[in-house]
């Protein structure tokens with residue numbers, strides 16, 4: 001993080017477990033306003049668990065867990081979301097029997113900090129392919145289109161930080177390119193993004209810097225190149 005920037009999210013000494021299996025060990029990271037940061041790691045490294053632990057969705061303990069200088073440890077997930085922390089899970093969780101426009105309405109929340117709230121029209125300008133299918137049911141969309149919709153719906157909640165779990169996974173190259181455009185557009189709008197990724201190509205195309213996770217521990221941080229090199233060892 002560059003000097004003088006206020007951290008949005010501070011995670012210090014985060015441990016998490018599923019039952020008796022410990023999965024995260026002393027994970028620390030920080031995200032500043034407007035930054036795009038990649039959380040790199042192989043399958044099973046603990047990326048999804050890190051995001052879920054921040055959101056209070058898995059049992060976890062941290063020395064410090066703050067969002068906008070406020071402790072979010074132990075807060076209910078919906079209250080964390082209302083503070084402006086958005087999440088796009090790996091499995092997307094859109095309502096398949098609702099249309100694009102209806103899915104966006106379901107995600108609508110007031111902007112917490114007086115910013116101009118997202119509207120479907122603003123989002124359709126950002127995601128032109130969604131504009132063309134606003135009346136289509138989500139179950140008639142491709143995986144990539146559903147992923148775009150999941151992001152757009154999260155933005156309707158007016159987050160200042162979005163946790164994006166493996167946004168490029170399983171998408172065709174042309175859709176991955178659109179996904180990269182979407183992340184860059186979020187950054188341009190001043191939204192910070194923490195994205196988990198297994199592959200360096202997508203992360204390198206959109207991220208300012210990275211953390212490298214292996215077996216539940218942060219092994220490296222810094223540039224994408226440095227983190228990719230450290231993880232390959």
Ligand SMILES: Nc1ncnc2c1ncn2[C@@H]1O[C@H](COP(=O)(O)OP(=O)(O)OP(=O)(O)O)[C@@H](O)[C@H]1O
Pocket residue numbers: 018021023041042043044045046047048049050198
């Ligand atoms: N619900 C669960 N119950 C038990 N163990 C789990 C559960 N979810 C994940 N794990 C285990 O926790 C470890 C970290 O998983 P996690 O999903 O966080 O990894 P990841 O880096 O996000 O990888 P992936 O690319 O598979 O999502 C793995 O060993 C996984 O098997």
